[in-house]
Amino acid sequence: xxxxxxxxxxxxxxxxxxxxxxxxxxxxxxxxxxxxxxxxxxxxxxxxxxxxxxxxxxxxxxxxxxxxxxxxxxxxxxxxxxxxxxxxxxxxxxxxxxxxxxxxxxxxxxxxxxxxxxxxxxxxxxxxxxxxxxxxxxxxxxxxxxxxxxxxxxxxxxxxxxxxxxxxxxxxxxxxxxxxxxxxxxxxxxxxxxxxxxxxxxxxxxxxxxxxxxxxxxxxxxxxxxxxxxxxxxxxxxxxxxxxxxxxxxxxxxxxxxxxxxxxxxxxxxxxxxxxxxxxxxxxxxxxxxxxxxxxxxxxxxxxxxxxxxxxxxxxxxxxxxxxxxxxxxxxxxxxxxxxxxxxxxxxxxxxxxxxxxxxxxxxxxxxxxxxxxxxxxxxxxxx
Amino acid sequence: xxxxxxxxxxxxxxxxxxxxxxxxxxxxxxxxxxxxxxxxxxxxxxxxxxxxxxxxxxxxxxxxxxxxxxxxxxxxxxxxxxxxxxxxxxxxxxxxxxxxxxxxxxxxxxxxxxxxxxxxxxxxxxxxxxxxxxxxxxxxxxxxxxxxxxxxxxxxxxxxxxxxxxxxxxxxxxxxxxxxxxxxxxxxxxxxxxxxxxxxxxxxxxxxxxxxxxxxxxxxxxxxxxxxxxxxxxxxxxxxxxxxxxxxxxxxxxxxxxxxxxxxxxxxxxxxxxxxxxxxxxxxxxxxxxxxxxxxxxxxxxxxxxxxxxxxxxxxxxxxxxxxxxxxxxxxxxxxxxxxxxxxxxxxxxxxxxxxxxxxxxxxxxxxxxxxxxxxxxxxxxxx
Numbered sequence: 001x002x003x004x005x006x007x008x009x010x011x012x013x014x015x016x017x018x019x020x021x022x023x024x025x026x027x028x029x030x031x032x033x034x035x036x037x038x039x040x041x042x043x044x045x046x047x048x049x050x051x052x053x054x055x056x057x058x059x060x061x062x063x064x065x066x067x068x069x070x071x072x073x074x075x076x077x078x079x080x081x082x083x084x085x086x087x088x089x090x091x092x093x094x095x096x097x098x099x100x101x102x103x104x105x106x107x108x109x110x111x112x113x114x115x116x117x118x119x120x121x122x123x124x125x126x127x128x129x130x131x132x133x134x135x136x137x138x139x140x141x142x143x144x145x146x147x148x149x150x151x152x153x154x155x156x157x158x159x160x161x162x163x164x165x166x167x168x169x170x171x172x173x174x175x176x177x178x179x180x181x182x183x184x185x186x187x188x189x190x191x192x193x194x195x196x197x198x199x200x201x202x203x204x205x206x207x208x209x210x211x212x213x214x215x216x217x218x219x220x221x222x223x224x225x226x227x228x229x230x231x232x233x234x235x236x237x238x239x240x241x242x243x244x245x246x247x248x249x250x251x252x253x254x255x256x257x258x259x260x261x262x263x264x265x266x267x268x269x270x271x272x273x274x275x276x277x278x279x280x281x282x283x284x285x286x287x288x289x290x291x292x293x294x295x296x297x298x299x300x301x302x303x304x305x306x307x308x309x310x311x312x313x314x315x316x317x318x319x320x321x322x323x324x325x326x327x328x329x330x331x332x333x334x335x336x337x338x339x340x341x342x343x344x345x346x347x348x349x350x351x352x353x354x355x356x357x358x359x360x361x362x363x364x365x366x367x368x369x370x371x372x373x374x375x376x377x378x379x380x381x382x383x384x
Numbered sequence: 385x386x387x388x389x390x391x392x393x394x395x396x397x398x399x400x401x402x403x404x405x406x407x408x409x410x411x412x413x414x415x416x417x418x419x420x421x422x423x424x425x426x427x428x429x430x431x432x433x434x435x436x437x438x439x440x441x442x443x444x445x446x447x448x449x450x451x452x453x454x455x456x457x458x459x460x461x462x463x464x465x466x467x468x469x470x471x472x473x474x475x476x477x478x479x480x481x482x483x484x485x486x487x488x489x490x491x492x493x494x495x496x497x498x499x500x501x502x503x504x505x506x507x508x509x510x511x512x513x514x515x516x517x518x519x520x521x522x523x524x525x526x527x528x529x530x531x532x533x534x535x536x537x538x539x540x541x542x543x544x545x546x547x548x549x550x551x552x553x554x555x556x557x558x559x560x561x562x563x564x565x566x567x568x569x570x571x572x573x574x575x576x577x578x579x580x581x582x583x584x585x586x587x588x589x590x591x592x593x594x595x596x597x598x599x600x601x602x603x604x605x606x607x608x609x610x611x612x613x614x615x616x617x618x619x620x621x622x623x624x625x626x627x628x629x630x631x632x633x634x635x636x637x638x639x640x641x642x643x644x645x646x647x648x649x650x651x652x653x654x655x656x657x658x659x660x661x662x663x664x665x666x667x668x669x670x671x672x673x674x675x676x677x678x679x680x681x682x683x684x685x686x687x688x689x690x691x692x693x694x695x696x697x698x699x700x701x702x703x704x705x706x707x708x709x710x711x712x713x714x715x716x717x718x719x720x721x722x723x724x725x726x727x728x729x730x731x732x733x734x735x736x737x738x739x740x741x742x743x744x745x746x747x748x749x750x751x752x753x754x755x756x757x758x759x760x761x762x763x764x765x766x767x768x
Contacts, residue, residue, distance in 0.1 A: 007412055014413045014629060022410045025630070028391055029398045029583060031707050062585050063447045064625035067608040074605075102605045193626060199413060201446050201585045201628030221458075221486045224451040224609070241448035242577060244585030244628065245398060246409070323415050 003320055010352050011325040012142045012171055012299035014193035014200055015342035021198055024253035025246045032245055038237030040248055045234060047255045048204060050263060052188050053179035058206040059230040062244045065170040065191035068203040070098050071225035072166045072187045075215045079103030081133040084125055089113050090143035090328045091168055095136040114144045114289040119152055126160040134164040140172035140296040143328045144289055145337060147172060147296035151183050158184040164211055170194060175270040175298045175341045186211035195298065197342040198250035270297035273340040273349060276379040280353045283375035284367060289335055298341035303334060310336040316359035322352055346380050387704055394736050395709040396526045396555055396683035398577035398584050399726030405582055408637035409630045416629055422621030424632055429618060431639045434647055436572050436590040437563035443614040445587045446628045449554040449575035452587040454482050455609035456550045456571045459599045463487030465517040468509055473497050473527035474712045475552055479520040498528045498673040503536055510544035518548040524556035524680040527712045528673055529721060531556060531680035535567050542568040548595055554578060559654040559682045559725045570595035579682065581726040582634035654681035657724035657733060660763040664737045667759035668751060673719055682725035687718060694720040700743035706736055730764050
């Protein structure tokens with residue numbers, strides 16, 4: 001067969017798994033209360049700290065990222081308390097939904113999808129609502145591919161308010177700089193299946209001393225998502241409930257890869273992938289959904305031409321073994337998204353660009369085959 | 385080295401992982417919203433049904449077993465509602481703790497650890513509290529090794545009450561018969577790292593139509609553990625939040641093994657392991673914690689002699705590469721527990737018995753080396 005059933009998975013998570021991570025996950029099982037497990041749990045928590053940019057030890061949860069978004073809500077916000085959610089897409093909206101479910105008074109700063117908020121709009125919402133208990137941000141809004149500038153937005157909260165800052169960094173942490181302590185972030189949530197290159201099933205939260213002081217007074221009913229249980233157990237090198245040990249084996253190996261490459265280099269690689277992908281898409285005259293400044297190094301969203309169904313492109317690519325993401329909610333059929341985070345380098349993206357060219361040509365879009373790849377190679381050659 | 389660092393993991397979960405399951409979990413990652421993922425999710429849910437003994441499709445959660453114990457509570461019980469928890473050890477007590485956290489009025493039927501409840505005691509508690517909304521049982525109480533007779537206890541609830549029956553079957557389902565529909569059970573919770581032979585991180589719940597009618601009216605705040613979201617998504621072959629795909633690959637392979645062996649044969653094997661282990665322990669004159677009738681086919685708990693510290697035995701075994709469990713809470717140091725569920729056969733238990741003999745001898749217990757193994761072989765020879 002000319003095209004085999006090899007899969008080139010280029011969605012914004014889960015990402016492909018590196019071979020050394022696969023091998024680590026295939027180690028024989030160990031008892032989750034053993035000394036070996038404790039050593040492992042302490043080690044991975046310690047080594048996650050630089051990615052969060054904090055002196056606090058990140059907590060480990062067995063669950064999807066959403067479970068820890070919910071933990072960030074249920075441990076800090078009591079019913080009737082006022083919060084602000086900066087909504088830049090599907091995942092900002094998810095924070096708002098969780099908060100509504102728990103009886104918070106939810107103020108929203110809705111931003112046009114594909115854009116980041118104007119800092120002045122944030123300031124005026126903060127001034128308008130002086131009693132906010134927390135402000136919720138999404139660092140990379142996976143649904144649109146924007147990277148919200150937490151380094152600018154979070155200090156504004158500190159300037160105008162006593163509110164906690166809670167950040168969903170699930171689809172960015174590990175791929176882009178994050179300085180939780182320096183930026184005044186109180187809770188940062190991340191997940192396993194994105195830049196950390198392991199399968200879904202683990203999620204992480206780092207919590208500031210200010211947030212702990214609120215959490216200690218919180219009396220919402222909670223059990224599995226009770227952050228205090230995780231802190232207490234982590235101090236003893238364990239988790240309150242049976243953890244996904246095989247995924248922790250994987251995390252250990254993934255952190256080894258990230259450490260060997262070096263954090264700065266990892267961020268540089270992701271930045272390069274963004275530049276390369278954007279240059280290639282521009283060469284095809286397809287409209288990028290985000291500006292250069294707002295774009296995330298982990299995922300690139302692209303509009304099709306007018307009246308064009310991006311699902312046709314995705315379906316063509318699928319036949320070539322290449323899996324990209326479509327649009328969510330009202331963007332379904334309107335955009336496609338290329339994930340370039342985690343276990344991914346330029347040579348993983350070049351074939352995606354070739355496949356896009358072939359599909360467009362097949363759909364009678366005028367183009368010279370090789371146009372996007374040429375533009376990508378031009379970016380790439382600056383790095384070699 | 386005479387004794388290598390090979391590990392013989394014989395705790396009551398997590399269990400060792402079969403090679404075909406390891407291999408399945410090492411398959412390349414796929415998108416969790418792909419058709420392949422949907423086919424897989426539908427398939428494993430369908431194939432779990434016979435183990436639950438129900439026509440309802442079991443729901444798949446990414447989390448520890450406790451997350452779904454909490455789901456069973458938060459989706460059915462409103463604050464102030466009265467429930468009965470049959471507590472036979474640590475995990476029954478966990479149900480009570482979760483229920484207390486969520487404001488239920490908790491009635492307890494506390495049973496001496498190591499025993500199952502007297503059906504008459506259950507009947508009298510049911511008659512004493514006519515307004516119970518649910519009765520909570522633990523099938524195998526992992527902390528003591530009893531198997532509560534849900535086939536007898538659950539129909540009693542139906543006879544005397546309108547309460548839902550909710551069963552934690554985490555450390556037994558897949559190893560022993562369970563007939564959810566026939567026994568009048570409304571919610572059954574199970575986990576991945578026990579008889580299903582995969583790492584921790586997946587958990588399951590099957591829900592009766594009667595329970596759904598209660599769940600539909602329930603208005604507790606909930607998001608990640610909202611059972612309705614899981615039902616709605618499962619009908620479309622997916623999960624509401626990113627699932628632990630690698631573990632689902634593993635579950636698929638584990639179900640293949642269980643199907644190839646045959647459910648009856650799987651149960652028969654576990655029953656044999658119980659008989660073999662108990663015969664061996666009795667031959668050593670160590671007191672078993674449970675009667676023949678109350679004992680679980682998945683785990684055997686053993687008391688030491690008076691004044692004896694079971695942690696010394698565990699530590700000796702550890703040096704021989706054999707990992708068994710100790711006692712929890714007030715039983716720490718008093719008992720040890722041998723897990724014999726999941727990927728385990730008699731020849732995995734014989735070395736554990738040898739190691740126990742060697743440790744006892746070292747501790748100046750009078751015995752002839754080989755005594756326990758001989759008794760185990762006698763049981764085993766009846767099966768060969």
